[in-house]
Amino acid sequence: LPAAIADLANLEYLDISKNPLRVKDAEDFSCLPIDMRLMKSLKHLVISECNLRAIPPTVWLMTSLSVLDISRNKIGLLVPDVSKLEYLSKINLSQCNLSTLPSEIGLCQELTEIILMSNNIESLPDNLRECRNLKFLRISYKNFTTLLDEYMENLIRKGQIRSEHIPSVVFDLENLYSLNLKSTKINNIPENNLFNLHELQLDYNFFDKLEDQTFKTLNNLSILTMTHNFLKEIPE
Numbered sequence: 001l002p003a004a005i006a007d008l009a010n011l012e013y014l015d016i017s018k019n020p021l022r023v024k025d026a027e028d029f030s031c032l033p034i035d036m037r038l039m040k041s042l043k044h045l046v047i048s049e050c051n052l053r054a055i056p057p058t059v060w061l062m063t064s065l066s067v068l069d070i071s072r073n074k075i076g077l078l079v080p081d082v083s084k085l086e087y088l089s090k091i092n093l094s095q096c097n098l099s100t101l102p103s104e105i106g107l108c109q110e111l112t113e114i115i116l117m118s119n120n121i122e123s124l125p126d127n128l129r130e131c132r133n134l135k136f137l138r139i140s141y142k143n144f145t146t147l148l149d150e151y152m153e154n155l156i157r158k159g160q161i162r163s164e165h166i167p168s169v170v171f172d173l174e175n176l177y178s179l180n181l182k183s184t185k186i187n188n189i190p191e192n193n194l195f196n197l198h199e200l201q202l203d204y205n206f207f208d209k210l211e212d213q214t215f216k217t218l219n220n221l222s223i224l225t226m227t228h229n230f231l232k233e234i235p236e
Contacts, residue, residue, distance in 0.1 A: 023052060089111060089133075116139045143181075172192070179199070
């Protein structure tokens with residue numbers, strides 16, 4: 001982009017998806033000029049599907065951003081600099097080859113939505129608890145299952161042990177409104193603090209029964225989907 005784009009002082013939304021952007025390293029400001037940090041009206045930035053292996057460093061200087069979509073890139077790692085985006089409310093990280101998030105994500109305290117679809121997520125930092133406004137966490141598709149060997153998976157599938165591979169921090173997000181745990185190979189929801197959860201998606205898992213403790217704190221639940229499980233009965 002030309003440096004003159006920073007002259008668009010009233011620009012609020014910028015989508016440059018599906019362009020062959022190139023970033024050499026964390027000091028490379030060639031594809032997004034550094035002057036873009038002065039665009040204080042810019043709230044929504046989309047740089048999806050640009051075949052990026054690193055996010056242009058200018059992005060982390062655009063502190064007025066509230067929505068950032070960097071999905072469908074090959075970054076493999078979200079850098080700690082994301083914590084500089086203090087007003088960030090939504091981040092889309094789908095299909096970015098991620099296995100976790102940096103602990104600095106906890107400093108983004110305005111976050112209300114994190115989308116991690118189609119990543120092989122293995123863990124989540126405990127500091128995610130600091131995102132007290134987080135309402136939507138999209139983490140389906142092979143999440144937390146990489147470390148499960150065939151033996152453990154069979155035990156969970158047969159109900160011989162309870163699944164415990166989902167990071168406990170997920171169940172401590174008190175203000176979470178929607179939680180997607182599709183295809184995560186679980187057969188159990190542990191005791192939790194999901195007091196404000198309204199929507200829970202548990203499709204394509206190994207549930208063969210539902211225990212009372214599962215719903216003890218889910219008093220606000222209004223949508224529950226459990227297709228493609230092994231349920232034999234519905235508890236009273």
